[in-house]
Amino acid sequence: xxxxxxxxxxxxxxxxxxxxxxxxxxxxxxxxxxxxxxxxxxxxxxxxxxxxxxxxxxxxxxxxxxxxxxxxxxxxxxxxxxxxxxxxxxxxxxxxxxxxxxxxxxxxxxxxxxxxxxxxxxxxxxxxxxxxxxxxxxxxxxxxxxxxxxxxxxxxxxxxxxxxxxxxxxxxxxxxxxxxxxxxxxxxxxxxxxxxxxxxxxxxxxxxxxxxxxxxxxxxxxxxxxxxxxxxxxxxxxxxxxxxxxxxxxxxxxxxxxx
Numbered sequence: 001x002x003x004x005x006x007x008x009x010x011x012x013x014x015x016x017x018x019x020x021x022x023x024x025x026x027x028x029x030x031x032x033x034x035x036x037x038x039x040x041x042x043x044x045x046x047x048x049x050x051x052x053x054x055x056x057x058x059x060x061x062x063x064x065x066x067x068x069x070x071x072x073x074x075x076x077x078x079x080x081x082x083x084x085x086x087x088x089x090x091x092x093x094x095x096x097x098x099x100x101x102x103x104x105x106x107x108x109x110x111x112x113x114x115x116x117x118x119x120x121x122x123x124x125x126x127x128x129x130x131x132x133x134x135x136x137x138x139x140x141x142x143x144x145x146x147x148x149x150x151x152x153x154x155x156x157x158x159x160x161x162x163x164x165x166x167x168x169x170x171x172x173x174x175x176x177x178x179x180x181x182x183x184x185x186x187x188x189x190x191x192x193x194x195x196x197x198x199x200x201x202x203x204x205x206x207x208x209x210x211x212x213x214x215x216x217x218x219x220x221x222x223x224x225x226x227x228x229x230x231x232x233x234x235x236x237x238x239x240x241x242x243x244x245x246x247x248x249x250x251x252x253x254x255x256x257x258x259x
């Protein structure tokens with residue numbers, strides 16, 4: 001419509017709005033959520049989502065570990081789960097190694113089985129409780145970011161009111177109409193900036209993280225299904241099939257893709 005993009009550039013408004021937003025986020029969340037948020041930011045900008053390849057790698061890894069335990073005994077797994085970063089088996093599955101929560105889930109539960117738990121302990125319930133704990137921890141990121149999105153329009157109004165205060169100081173005497181117009185424009189940009197960052201920046205990020213977490217949960221549930229079947233003494237082939245059937249339709253892993 002003939003407007004100038006330069007008229008939207010008011011660094012002082014950005015400093016106020018983004019500064020308050022960052023301060024509110026840091027003040028309202030513990031440090032571990034800061035770290036998780038940075039990890040999800042990295043995954044978001046890298047375009048990294050849970051993929052079909054990750055599901056296939058996870059099944060391949062689980063099958064290889066199961067076959068090793070069946071052929072050489074459970075104790076043969078000890079060195080692999082004690083230090084997965086140095087395990088020749090885990091090293092073949094870089095996507096699983098990179099996914100720290102999934103790697104920990106696999107390692108912890110194979111360690112649990114290595115301790116030969118009594119049958120009175122319900123392994124299925126144990127797995128489900130772990131998944132709920134991991135899911136709850138993951139969901140703290142979109143919850144915290146969503147709160148900031150809710151607050152941003154209000155922070156934009158704060159910046160706008162500050163701009164109006166400056167404008168009021170310019171009134172009277174020999175008024176510079178151009179300077180007053182610039183000050184009013186800057187104040188209005190404050191409101192625009194708050195709304196824009198809330199609904200066009202933070203909200204899409206929150207939704208993308210929620211999708212990633214849903215996909216992560218499905219990945220954990222697939223892994224849990226395999227581990228439960230393995231614990232119940234089925235063959236590695238059948239355990240893989242049990243796990244494969246828990247893969248979401250959008251990431252369906254063909255049987256021939258699992259070696």
